[in-house]
Amino acid sequence: MLEGFKQAKHLMTRSGSRPPWYADGLSFTCVNCGDCCGGAPGYVWVSPEETRAIAKLLGMSPERFEQQHTRRVEQRQSLLELADGDCEFLMREPDGKTHCSIHAARPRQCRTWPFWKSNLTSRRAWAASARHCPGMDRDEHHPLTVIQSALRQNDDADLPL
Ligand code: SF4
Numbered sequence: 001m002l003e004g005f006k007q008a009k010h011l012m013t014r015s016g017s018r019p020p021w022y023a024d025g026l027s028f029t030c031v032n033c034g035d036c037c038g039g040a041p042g043y044v045w046v047s048p049e050e051t052r053a054i055a056k057l058l059g060m061s062p063e064r065f066e067q068q069h070t071r072r073v074e075q076r077q078s079l080l081e082l083a084d085g086d087c088e089f090l091m092r093e094p095d096g097k098t099h100c101s102i103h104a105a106r107p108r109q110c111r112t113w114p115f116w117k118s119n120l121t122s123r124r125a126w127a128a129s130a131r132h133c134p135g136m137d138r139d140e141h142h143p144l145t146v147i148q149s150a151l152r153q154n155d156d157a158d159l160p161l
């Protein structure tokens with residue numbers, strides 16, 4: 001997985017300070033390359049609420065889902081990954097495209113990419129992640145409100161992204 005996608009490391013300017021560098025919004029459209037969901041080992045954090053939603057989608061009990069598809073990492077649960085580093089729910093198609101088999105219930109961490117605090121600390125940080133994610137800086141424009149919402153969601157969930 002992309003280093004940034006799985007375990008992030010570091011916000012918004014405080015109210016009253018100058019606008020963030022991304023105040024005009026940012027572009028992002030996923031091209032389904034799957035690079036963020038496979039590769040180097042890392043973490044995909046799931047909350048109890050997300051665990052219940054994924055389990056429901058898969059027709060499993062939350063307990064069974066947690067037992068079979070997650071692991072404990074300190075105070076959090078993370079989705080399991082395969083030996084090659086792919087997330088268990090990453091589906092690879094013959095044409096090289098990928099998709100997430102739990103897309104409708106994918107965790108907040110996946111939903112909010114690439115609008116993570118760690119990517120937004122500076123233009124440089126954003127550009128560094130964009131070198132590994134071909135969807136960044138392309139096509140759909142996401143306004144500041146969307147970016148702020150993603151930041152808020154991850155902050156509220158206390159995700160280390
Ligand atoms: S384009 Fe980016 S977000 Fe989409 S699958 Fe590839 S690395 Fe992941």
Ligand code: SF4
Nearest residue numbers: 037087089090100110
């Ligand atoms: S849950 Fe889906 S979007 Fe998230 S890492 Fe796994 S395959 Fe990728």
